[in-house]
Amino acid sequence: MIVVALTGNYGSGKSTVTRMFGDLGARTLDADEIVRRLLSEPDVIKEIVVAFGEEAVSGGVVDKKWLAEWVFRDSHARITLEDILHSRVFRRISEEISLLPYDSDCIVIVEASVIFERGHQGRFDRIITVYTSVETALERLKAKGVSEKDSTRRLATQLPVEIKMRGSDFVIDNDKDIENTREQVRSIYQTLLASERIDGNN
Numbered sequence: 543m544i545v546v547a548l549t550g551n552y553g554s555g556k557s558t559v560t561r562m563f564g565d566l567g568a569r570t571l572d573a574d575e576i577v578r579r580l581l582s583e584p585d586v587i588k589e590i591v592v593a594f595g596e597e598a599v600s601g602g603v604v605d606k607k608w609l610a611e612w613v614f615r616d617s618h619a620r621i622t623l624e625d626i627l628h629s630r631v632f633r634r635i636s637e638e639i640s641l642l643p644y645d646s647d648c649i650v651i652v653e654a655s656v657i658f659e660r661g662h663q664g665r666f667d668r669i670i671t672v673y674t675s676v677e678t679a680l681e682r683l684k685a686k687g688v689s690e691k692d693s694t695r696r697l698a699t700q701l702p703v704e705i706k707m708r709g710s711d712f713v714i715d716n717d718k719d720i721e722n723t724r725e726q727v728r729s730i731y732q733t734l735l736a737s738e739r740i741d742g743n744n
Contacts, residue, residue: 543648550672553679562727573654671710
């Protein structure tokens with residue numbers, strides 16, 4: 543089994559690439575989905591109220607929009623939220639991976655935005671960064687209804703993608719057409735499979 547982090551900046555198309563790996567047979571986990579589940583748990587809600595105040599909760603659940611607006615304009619607030627969530631997220635990821643049936647050809651792709659920013663690289667066997675230019679990211683986010691102001695503010699909270707690319711085992715250029723991206727995914731998946739088979743036979 544090889545556990546691979548798939549990361550990239552906001553609007554780079556990580557989810558699309560993750561689905562492509564899933565179509566090829568990889569097991570996939572989404573850190574954002576784990577966060578969404580955590581935000582409904584009483585102990586997490588309690589910590590968020592202590593850190594951010596009662597305004598962070600509406601009707602007994604975390605007001606995600608209110609919280610997002612705060613953390614993306616205040617770096618201290620963002621770090622506080624990450625401190626609450628990150629250890630729990632990675633614990634859940636480890637738990638979910640441990641439940642997977644062992645398979646010598648098992649490639650696990652963990653889609654997660656904040657890998658390099660908080661020094662989580664060592665948790666994974668390989669790292670893939672999905673790249674797009676800022677212009678392409680902004681165009682795609684605009685098509686999804688995200689304002690340029692919000693997109694730019696979120697991108698500013700993340701490390702430059704070039705730094706992530708230098709620290710990765712593989713880079714996927716998602717700045718071109720979908721078939722170009724799919725071909726890169728196929729090539730990387732085959733390389734990962736070959737690597738797992740070699741490691742498994744040693």
